Amino acid sequence: MAENGSLGRATRRALQTRQRLKEASLALFIESGIENTAIEEITERADVGKGTFYRHFTNKEALATALAEDAVGHLLERISEAERECRSLDEAVEGLIRAHSKFFHEHPNEFLLLFQRRVFPQVQQDTPQEFEAPYLNYLEGIRREVERFIARPVAPLRIRRLACAIAGFVSGLFSFAVDGIAAEETEKSRESLHRAFVATSSAFLLEGEIEEILNLNGD
Amino acid sequence: MAENGSLGRATRRALQTRQRLKEASLALFIESGIENTAIEEITERADVGKGTFYRHFTNKEALATALAEDAVGHLLERISEAERECRSLDEAVEGLIRAHSKFFHEHPNEFLLLFQRRVFPQVQQDTPQEFEAPYLNYLEGIRREVERFIARPVAPLRIRRLACAIAGFVSGLFSFAVDGIAAEETEKSRESLHRAFVATSSAFLLEGEIEEILNLNGD
Amino acid sequence: MAENGSLGRATRRALQTRQRLKEASLALFIESGIENTAIEEITERADVGKGTFYRHFTNKEALATALAEDAVGHLLERISEAERECRSLDEAVEGLIRAHSKFFHEHPNEFLLLFQRRVFPQVQQDTPQEFEAPYLNYLEGIRREVERFIARPVAPLRIRRLACAIAGFVSGLFSFAVDGIAAEETEKSRESLHRAFVATSSAFLLEGEIEEILNLNGD
Amino acid sequence: MAENGSLGRATRRALQTRQRLKEASLALFIESGIENTAIEEITERADVGKGTFYRHFTNKEALATALAEDAVGHLLERISEAERECRSLDEAVEGLIRAHSKFFHEHPNEFLLLFQRRVFPQVQQDTPQEFEAPYLNYLEGIRREVERFIARPVAPLRIRRLACAIAGFVSGLFSFAVDGIAAEETEKSRESLHRAFVATSSAFLLEGEIEEILNLNGD
DNA sequence: CATGAATGAGATTTCATTCAT
DNA sequence: AATGAATGAAATCTCATTCAT
Numbered sequence A, B, C, D: 001m002a003e004n005g006s007l008g009r010a011t012r013r014a015l016q017t018r019q020r021l022k023e024a025s026l027a028l029f030i031e032s033g034i035e036n037t038a039i040e041e042i043t044e045r046a047d048v049g050k051g052t053f054y055r056h057f058t059n060k061e062a063l064a065t066a067l068a069e070d071a072v073g074h075l076l077e078r079i080s081e082a083e084r085e086c087r088s089l090d091e092a093v094e095g096l097i098r099a100h101s102k103f104f105h106e107h108p109n110e111f112l113l114l115f116q117r118r119v120f121p122q123v124q125q126d127t128p129q130e131f132e133a134p135y136l137n138y139l140e141g142i143r144r145e146v147e148r149f150i151a152r153p154v155a156p157l158r159i160r161r162l163a164c165a166i167a168g169f170v171s172g173l174f175s176f177a178v179d180g181i182a183a184e185e186t187e188k189s190r191e192s193l194h195r196a197f198v199a200t201s202s203a204f205l206l207e208g209e210i211e212e213i214l215n216l217n218g219d
Numbered sequence E: 001c002a003t004g005a006a007t008g009a010g011a012t013t014t015c016a017t018t019c020a021t
Numbered sequence F: 001a002a003t004g005a006a007t008g009a010a011a012t013c014t015c016a017t018t019c020a021t
Helices: A009-032 A039-045 A050-054 A062-086 A089-106 A110-117 A129-147 A156-176 A183-205 A210-217 B009-030 B039-046 B049-058 B058-084 B089-104 B107-116 B127-147 B158-175 B184-206 B211-214 C009-032 C039-046 C050-056 C061-087 C089-106 C110-115 C129-147 C156-176 C186-207 C211-215 D010-032 D040-045 D050-056 D060-085 D089-106 D109-118 D129-148 D158-174 D184-206 D210-217
Strands: none
Touching: A009 A050, A009 A110, A009 B058, A039 A050, A039 B039, A062 A089, A062 A110, A062 A129, A089 A110, A089 A129, A089 A156, A089 A183, A089 C129, A156 A183, A156 B158, A183 B158, A183 B184, A210 D109, B009 B039, B009 B049, B009 B058, B009 B107, B009 B211, B009 C061, B039 B049, B039 D184, B058 B089, B058 B127, B089 B107, B089 B127, B089 B158, B089 B184, B107 B158, B127 B158, B127 C039, B158 B184, C009 C039, C009 C050, C009 C061, C009 C110, C039 C050, C039 D010, C039 D158, C039 D210, C050 D060, C061 C089, C061 C110, C089 C110, C089 C129, C089 C156, C089 C186, C110 C156, C156 C186, C156 D184, C186 D184, D010 D040, D010 D050, D010 D060, D010 D109, D040 D050, D060 D089, D060 D109, D060 D129, D089 D129, D089 D158, D129 D158, D158 D184
């Protein structure tokens, strides 16, 4: 039986339509921004009637949230993978970077949606409340990853800062290697930049937690 | 006599109104995004009539461009300052970071406007053509700063990438130190991260120096 | 054998569905008005699919007309009953009031549909053409009842006015006795009000009996 | 100086436009019902642009509420007038009828809006919450009028019932005299109907308040 | 210069109706 | 006969822009 075999045909068709709307809108949101994309553009690109949009999403924001949820899902998958392999806080941060990197290469549009289209906040400032749910989900994934190596709970604000730093750093890093192949020398430099970022992040997380450092490093 | 003393009273008042509009809009653009800010919100916040807006700016985009120009002006001032003091490519990149950092602390809203509100692009993707003029101006400032220490012209694309990397890196870095005071250890880590970024950037700029010069015209 | 026993099972089920749709819509029409009730609300309340609606009624108006026809049917039953017992014009008008009253107590929602939800007009104004058929049916019932005691035909307009007056009067009267039990004194007062209304109505119907007959055709 | 002389010309013009919208919509609401009237029909009839509507009213409901408020204002004026002249509960109820009657003849469309277009509820049922404010205002006017002659406060529900009864009764009464001139006999009948209604209403209000009757009648 | 009422193009949203299953 | 996904016409609503004062 097919993947959706247990669902009625109508339901299956509805899911397809929903998927088409999501794909069309993701592309458009990246191209022109969420606010500059008219719902009619989305339905035209998805080749469905305008009214069909509203059978699947209450409004544009709900669609954007659904996209963000999908994207966070994919990103968290990568983070979970990394989680399994690491044995120290440094490795955990390193794992987060790698997870973001993989996510970027597998779902570049989703990456851009989250980190460049104001779905996720950067630097401090207000948290866009509309996308709060997926964003909190994402922060929770990061918290889980790093807290395994820190004796006490990390303040939510600190997690948020780490997330912003990772986003900025990864975005910046990609600028150096956008076409994939960099010279060997740059590659080496990037590695050391990488290591430096990891060290800084770890220090930031452990700040004011001397004893923890001892416990973990001596492990 | 005051700076505007030589202008008629009417002109002086007009400049004040223009300034009020710029201040009001900058705050709103940061709060809710450019697209989500209605012109009437701006004029209300600036406490002027709606029609007055159009005496000063042809439309919202022109206002945003004016804000971007102001911001770039401030940022370039800091870059020029840094320029005077540096003696090597590493120092030049270091100077750029410092310049961005100073700019961020002096004009945080302008920083956010340029680097978080999609006035300037991040990662590759489309260059927002609407804000091309101030953006090119900014890239030119960066180019001047780094080219003094590189024998041959650097490809425009490479400059753009450097700019994006700096923006991402600085944004990320600020996440670690948003409330200003960080523990000494983190501070040290950040310095080494700093140095690593500088080294990577320099290597990136010098990468394949020789052969590249030949096909320089490609953007 | 049940009432529908001679019909096939499918037909019986169809009748049931039709009935469910009518019940659901009557309740909703009273709650929120005909125009404010979406067909989907009706089908949801009746717990049938949206498409099913169109198997039973061509559109919302047809459904409303069907409801109005049912209601008029019930009201006319009561009017016929009253008809049998009365021996004078006064008694006929009295019978009409009683018939409306019984109808109100037996089918309050149907009463409200006809007299409060603009299915039947009140005061003069336009006759809602959409519900013309059941309305004319109702007027005809009233005409039959009163004409038995008036030598010549009563002008249609006068019948319509009488109908409106009865509707208003009965609506008003119910306000005094909505919870059923009123004090004895009020009860007495209501009876005299009742009698006064009957007398007025009779006078109205007989007014200018003679000359009117001449220009009877005018509506 | 003209009536609006103290207002700016712009404000004066705005008030005119608002008035035009109200007049156009009142006519249309009576002709076809609130729900069946499109905003564009209103603006066309008022001969203003579609967007102009929204400068004056947030939506159709707000406009309808404004109309209801105006109407209640006019009706309350008449009620206040009647208030001054009456000396007993019977006269107070009589005054209310007269006030409604005058209101009907001066502002027939406003009367119909309130009492026939479901702006005010008739018979019990739900009170349409959207028009709550003007409706409560109206009830308050009625309460004031009758409470002057009743020692103790009258229950709000009883006031509401009285209001409904008056509305129904007056609506019904008008059916008999819509073209103004009725035969002398009918006129006499109507007067006695009138008196009967007044007596019933008074009894209803005083129900269970024996001592008050004594006090007032002995006055 | 400053104003804010008016405007209408275009966006969002609703919902009666169709139709393939 | 029953279903509900899809549809698009028509409604509501927003807002950048104009213009008379």
